[in-house]
Every structure is written in structure tokens, then in C-alpha cells.
Amino acid sequence: MSELHHECGVAAIYHLGTQQQDGPVSDLSPPQGPAEISRLMPRMLLDIQNRGQLSAGMTTYNPARQQLIDTHRKLGTVSEAFRLNHRGKCESLMQQYAGCAAIGHVRYATCGKEDESYAQPFERHHLQKHKWFSFAFNGQLANYAQLRDKLLAEDDHHLARATDTEIIMHEISRELSGDRRMPLIDVMRHLATRFDGAYSLALLNAQGQMLIARDPLGVKPMCYAIEGSLLAAASESVALLNLGFQAESIKSLEPGTAIVVNGNEKSGKEITIERFSDNPRRAHCFFEWIYFANVASNMDGRSVYLSRKALGEELALLEDVPRDEDTIVVPVPDTSKAAADAMAYKLGIPSIEGLIRNRYSGRTFIEGGANRKAKAAIKYTPLPEVLAGKRVLLVEDSIVRSTTMRVLISKIREVGRAKEIHVRVACPPITAPCFYGIDMSTISELFAPAFLPVGNDHLAEGKDREAMFAEMAEELGADSVRFLPVESIARAIEKPVDSLCQACLTGEYPTAWGQKLYDIALTAEKSSDDDSTRTYEVATT
Known part of the structure; x- marks a missing residue:
């Protein structure tokens, strides 16, 4: 079946430990310590490279950086996007985008063009930190045309790209509009009522909050593991196993369920796993x-x-x-x-x-x-x-x-x-x-x-x-x-x-x-x- 194309691959990692701590706090951390856990993202993406070779990218969160969340994405394989074959240039990228949390993506275009502007993650800037977010998405919305036409019919709206990824970005933004400070799990509850199709996604905002969600039918896979203060998730379990997580720690995220990292730097972070959809049906992709x-x-x-x-x-x-x-x-x-x-x-x-x-x-x-x-x-x-x-x-x-x-x-x-x-x-x-x-x-x-x-x-x-x-x-x-x-x-x-x-x-x-x-x-x-x-x-x- 090698003449077909798959959708994409998604990964996420978050170290919830003390950000100022020197040195690694576990065997899973990089030598630079938990504040640079983002260094592990290219390794995770290499393990899911089979899911897309058109582009690769990541968004990282660093509360000590002026650019609280920052995104690097390029056309090409993971090695090409992150310059893994050039030690100096790779190290420069890892330093520039160092963070205690990261989401990543490898892509093939099932919707949209094959150029860099379609590469993920998609980042949306905003003055308010909770509205400044980036996300990576695997799957496809079957009702893409319906959502697109509805958006374009309202006010003076314009879509820059022919892709359901941009639709998802705007739908998330609509949920965060106004003076509401809606919890991320509630954002997913509302989106699930409008989205028809398959989606697993990872979202990271400028407050350091992270959301990892799997569609209510479970069409697209999503695995996760939590050991100590480290959370990681990926489209496939092999990315977590090769990272060093114990096999018994690695689980498949239940359909219609999301992992949310909440809190702030002063009060600390916490992980919750919660359902956002009660749809009892399952439709795992046999492919x-x-x-x-x-x-x-x-x-x-x-x-x-x-x-x-x-x-x-x-x-x-x-x-x-x-x-x-x-x-x-x-x-x-x-x-x-x-x-x-x-x-x-x-x-x-x-x-x-x-x-x-x-x-x-x-x-x-x-x-x-x-x-x-x-x-x-x-x-x-x-x-x-x-x-x-x-x-x-x-x-x-x-x-x-x-x-x-x-x-x-x-x-x-x-x-x-x-x-x-x-x-x-x-x-x-x-x-x-x-x-x-x-x-x-x-x-x-x-x-x-x-x-x-x-x-x-x-x-x-x-x-x-x-x-x-x-x-x-x-x-x-x-x-x-x-x-x-x-x-x-x-x-x-x-x-x-x-x-x-x-x-x-x-x-x-x-x-x-x-x-x-x-x-x-x-x-x-x-x-x-x-x-x-x-x-x-x-x-x-």
C-alpha cells in the first residue's frame, strides 16, 4: 500500500518539576535538565516519522523567555527540519527553542497544500496569554466544508489556507473569545459537538497549559505515559518506549478523553484526565x-x-x-x-x-x-x-x-x-x-x-x-x-x-x-x- 499517504503524527512532552533545578531529575530527562525537556521532541518525532515526511515542527513553552511559546516548523523530514545532521545548527535550534514543555508534529497533506505555511504546529498569537496558543492535529474533519462555509458566512471572515487545521484554530479561538476564561476541557466539550470526523490533538498555550485529546470515536490513536513529574504523549507507543518509559506505564488515551495540565509557575502544575464526550461508540481505524x-x-x-x-x-x-x-x-x-x-x-x-x-x-x-x-x-x-x-x-x-x-x-x-x-x-x-x-x-x-x-x-x-x-x-x-x-x-x-x-x-x-x-x-x-x-x-x- 506504499502509494497511499497517511495523515500525520502528534507528540507532546511536559516536565512538571522545578524549572530552576540543575541537572536531570530522572533518567528520562536530557542532561541539560527539565527546563530543556523540549530537546527530546525531535527524538520522539523520529519514532513517528513513518506517519509523515512532508514537514516537521514543534512549539515549546518557556516562562523565562520573552516569546513564551515559540514555534519552529519546516518542510522535510525530522532530520532536515531540526538539522540533526549538523551538530552546531541543531544545538542552536535546541537552545533557541528550549522549554519545559513542547508539542510536535510530522505531516503529510491530506488536506491543504504542500508548503511551509501548512506545516504544523499552528500558532495563534494574542495579547492575553490564555488566548495565545499553538496546537498540532492528526486526522481530518469530514464536515470541513460545512465548518468552512459557516465561518465564511459570518461577519467579514477570511480563511488564508484550504485546510481543516485552520478551521480548528479558528474554532478554538471562538471558544476563547470575549472575557470568558473557559477551561480547556470545556473547550473540547464544545468542539466535540461541532466536529464530525477524526482528530487527536495536542495544544499548548502561553500560560503553560497543555491539552492532549482524542476524538470521541477513537479513530486516531493517542498514547501517553506519566512517570514522576514527566508527562509524554504520542500517536504511537513506540515513541514513548524509546524515550525510556516503562512499558507498563504506557497507555492508550481513551476516546473522548483529554489530558490537561493546569496551574501556574507559582502554584505548580497538575495533571487531570477527564472525559469531554459521552459518545459510547468506537471506530478505531483498522489501517x-x-x-x-x-x-x-x-x-x-x-x-x-x-x-x-x-x-x-x-x-x-x-x-x-x-x-x-x-x-x-x-x-x-x-x-x-x-x-x-x-x-x-x-x-x-x-x-x-x-x-x-x-x-x-x-x-x-x-x-x-x-x-x-x-x-x-x-x-x-x-x-x-x-x-x-x-x-x-x-x-x-x-x-x-x-x-x-x-x-x-x-x-x-x-x-x-x-x-x-x-x-x-x-x-x-x-x-x-x-x-x-x-x-x-x-x-x-x-x-x-x-x-x-x-x-x-x-x-x-x-x-x-x-x-x-x-x-x-x-x-x-x-x-x-x-x-x-x-x-x-x-x-x-x-x-x-x-x-x-x-x-x-x-x-x-x-x-x-x-x-x-x-x-x-x-x-x-x-x-x-x-x-x-x-x-x-x-x-x-
């Missing part, structure tokens, strides 16, 4: 387990690695291709390796790395930019000494647009000289767009819908299903193709099916605006309209 998340992460009590291993075992149960000494399993690096290894073990055949990934080409799913085919072509090198004359069971985590798979099959045949190529996908066919933060907003860009039987919006069973897979194989240039059934996802993740968002598999969306956008996308597809524009950007109220 987190099968592709997006780092394989070392654990989300909502389920290991990413074990989920992918279980998907491979599901593939093995369906396998019917004749197997002999020339049959091998080859994973598409890297996210399908756990599934491929598990499938091969179950079948009793070797799993071999017949494709070598160029580690410096990036992930075409999260890079940004239009030429996915060219990127896919330089991303993998097939090994003829492994593949020549072999019956290859090529395991991929999913097929969305098919750009990468077409290139791979061609290269494995021509360069690798494989005898047969049988594509095995550790995911059901993607038949519907996503409006919650994955960059697949239209039906026409998807591979599978064109092969669905007429009048059937979902996968057919029995003979029709096999005929459909045969047509897909012919289109891709493979000897055969097989996908997992939808029900295998819940089994592998070990979550109830009604607690997962599987809208891109079933066309059944967990929010009203998600379903409305799907209806718009279906209408555009059936009328042969040009639906190359992202659906949520053109929808109106």
Missing part, C-alpha cells in the same frame, strides 16, 4: 494495525506486530496454489513482512527477501508529490538470484491504487525472472474512500471498485468473487490475486467488529458526514463527473 503504525507499537491493547502476524495466518488458511521446492513467499518491504513470515511458517515454505528496498527513497505512501509510479520504480530492487524460476507468493499489506503493485509485478517478471507471481493481500479490497485522514478521497483513484459486480456495492461471494479476483490478476499482470475477507480484520486485531472503522471496506461510515461524503462520491462516480478533487473539499452544506 493503523495493518499498515500505518510502527510494527513495534501497541494500540488500544493490541500489538501491531501480532495483528499483522495473525493476518498472515489468515492468508495461509486460504492458500490453494500448488506448492513445491520452487515455491517461496516474498514480502513487499517493510510493512507486509510480519504477515508474509507468518503465512510462510503456516504453509511450511520459506519466506525470502526477494525484494530489497532502497532505504533512502522514502515511503511513497507518506511522502507527498504526484509521481507515485516513478517513486515506486526506484524504491525496490528484485533479486534474480532469489526469484528466477520460482513460484512467488508475493505478500502485500493492501492494494489501494495499485501503482506500486503493477510496477513490482513487472520488475519481478522482467528483472527477477520469476516463473509465476501470485499476489496475496493481507487486507480485503478497498472499495470506498476515506474521509478521516487517509489520502483516498475519491472512488476513481481506487483499484477495486471497477471490478465489483454491477449492482453490488460490496464483495460478491463464491463464483463471482473468484471471477473478480481473476479479472484483477489479469489487470495487474499477476498469475492470481487473493484478498482476505472483511471478517478476518476483526479476528486479527482481536477487536469487536463494531469497534472498528472499516468504512473503506464496507461503505458504512461511523459518522453522518462521512456517510454524506460517500453518497457524494458515489454520485460523482456514477455520473462520470471528474472526481479528482478531494470530496470533502468540494462538499457543501
Whole structure:
């Protein structure tokens, strides 16, 4: 699925200890002490770099600095944005932005342009400290167009950017307007009634208050840990584990819940964890387990690695291709390796790395930019000494647009000289767009819908299903193709099916605006309209 793009990654860290204390107060603190805990932010962002490579940034809080909160954000990877390969320039940045608290972000553009003004965190300056804030956001508002049109219809409003991030910034500002000093948890309560979609966010203001929140459905992940006077949170648990937190300290933030740091420098800081939404429904994005998340992460009590291993075992149960000494399993690096290894073990055949990934080409799913085919072509090198004359069971985590798979099959045949190529996908066919933060907003860009039987919006069973897979194989240039059934996802993740968002598999969306956008996308597809524009950007109220 490496031709897709993910949404973003969010991180936050706060040291609540005495800011004037010299030296580290725990093993987790940097040598410069708790007043410079912000130095750990680039390290955290590196661990969630898999979630976005277009831009990176952080906002820090320092009560001893004239610029109480200050933001650094740049296009490029974390290493590029923070000059990690240049000791002097990196140290200069760390000193300039040193603080006892920080929020950070890595981005791919699912909404908005690919330039620096869209990079996060977004900072809003104000004379009053409680109205001066910065925030980082992961996800997507399905009702972006509705909120945008409503804002523009009021007074003399103007939006500078075509992104839901700016919408969120203005909605937060509206809650803080006037003479009210609304607690941050109440701000989230009000926003939750207006936001339809997926969002996990971290906010930091000039009073030193921090908010870390997860949407009521839990679509987007958010993990946190508290040890002593140190609080840290990130989109994935691996960022906290590698920071030095004990595994038992790391928890997933419950949906509809926020962590708030309150207080001031004189009275001290305190952490509270409180619900801001009573919505009982859950809709965790299943893609987190099968592709997006780092394989070392654990989300909502389920290991990413074990989920992918279980998907491979599901593939093995369906396998019917004749197997002999020339049959091998080859994973598409890297996210399908756990599934491929598990499938091969179950079948009793070797799993071999017949494709070598160029580690410096990036992930075409999260890079940004239009030429996915060219990127896919330089991303993998097939090994003829492994593949020549072999019956290859090529395991991929999913097929969305098919750009990468077409290139791979061609290269494995021509360069690798494989005898047969049988594509095995550790995911059901993607038949519907996503409006919650994955960059697949239209039906026409998807591979599978064109092969669905007429009048059937979902996968057919029995003979029709096999005929459909045969047509897909012919289109891709493979000897055969097989996908997992939808029900295998819940089994592998070990979550109830009604607690997962599987809208891109079933066309059944967990929010009203998600379903409305799907209806718009279906209408555009059936009328042969040009639906190359992202659906949520053109929808109106």
C-alpha cells in the first residue's frame, strides 16, 4: 500500500518539576535538565516519522523567555527540519527553542497544500496569554466544508489556507473569545459537538497549559505515559518506549478523553484526565494495525506486530496454489513482512527477501508529490538470484491504487525472472474512500471498485468473487490475486467488529458526514463527473 499517504503524527512532552533545578531529575530527562525537556521532541518525532515526511515542527513553552511559546516548523523530514545532521545548527535550534514543555508534529497533506505555511504546529498569537496558543492535529474533519462555509458566512471572515487545521484554530479561538476564561476541557466539550470526523490533538498555550485529546470515536490513536513529574504523549507507543518509559506505564488515551495540565509557575502544575464526550461508540481505524503504525507499537491493547502476524495466518488458511521446492513467499518491504513470515511458517515454505528496498527513497505512501509510479520504480530492487524460476507468493499489506503493485509485478517478471507471481493481500479490497485522514478521497483513484459486480456495492461471494479476483490478476499482470475477507480484520486485531472503522471496506461510515461524503462520491462516480478533487473539499452544506 506504499502509494497511499497517511495523515500525520502528534507528540507532546511536559516536565512538571522545578524549572530552576540543575541537572536531570530522572533518567528520562536530557542532561541539560527539565527546563530543556523540549530537546527530546525531535527524538520522539523520529519514532513517528513513518506517519509523515512532508514537514516537521514543534512549539515549546518557556516562562523565562520573552516569546513564551515559540514555534519552529519546516518542510522535510525530522532530520532536515531540526538539522540533526549538523551538530552546531541543531544545538542552536535546541537552545533557541528550549522549554519545559513542547508539542510536535510530522505531516503529510491530506488536506491543504504542500508548503511551509501548512506545516504544523499552528500558532495563534494574542495579547492575553490564555488566548495565545499553538496546537498540532492528526486526522481530518469530514464536515470541513460545512465548518468552512459557516465561518465564511459570518461577519467579514477570511480563511488564508484550504485546510481543516485552520478551521480548528479558528474554532478554538471562538471558544476563547470575549472575557470568558473557559477551561480547556470545556473547550473540547464544545468542539466535540461541532466536529464530525477524526482528530487527536495536542495544544499548548502561553500560560503553560497543555491539552492532549482524542476524538470521541477513537479513530486516531493517542498514547501517553506519566512517570514522576514527566508527562509524554504520542500517536504511537513506540515513541514513548524509546524515550525510556516503562512499558507498563504506557497507555492508550481513551476516546473522548483529554489530558490537561493546569496551574501556574507559582502554584505548580497538575495533571487531570477527564472525559469531554459521552459518545459510547468506537471506530478505531483498522489501517493503523495493518499498515500505518510502527510494527513495534501497541494500540488500544493490541500489538501491531501480532495483528499483522495473525493476518498472515489468515492468508495461509486460504492458500490453494500448488506448492513445491520452487515455491517461496516474498514480502513487499517493510510493512507486509510480519504477515508474509507468518503465512510462510503456516504453509511450511520459506519466506525470502526477494525484494530489497532502497532505504533512502522514502515511503511513497507518506511522502507527498504526484509521481507515485516513478517513486515506486526506484524504491525496490528484485533479486534474480532469489526469484528466477520460482513460484512467488508475493505478500502485500493492501492494494489501494495499485501503482506500486503493477510496477513490482513487472520488475519481478522482467528483472527477477520469476516463473509465476501470485499476489496475496493481507487486507480485503478497498472499495470506498476515506474521509478521516487517509489520502483516498475519491472512488476513481481506487483499484477495486471497477471490478465489483454491477449492482453490488460490496464483495460478491463464491463464483463471482473468484471471477473478480481473476479479472484483477489479469489487470495487474499477476498469475492470481487473493484478498482476505472483511471478517478476518476483526479476528486479527482481536477487536469487536463494531469497534472498528472499516468504512473503506464496507461503505458504512461511523459518522453522518462521512456517510454524506460517500453518497457524494458515489454520485460523482456514477455520473462520470471528474472526481479528482478531494470530496470533502468540494462538499457543501
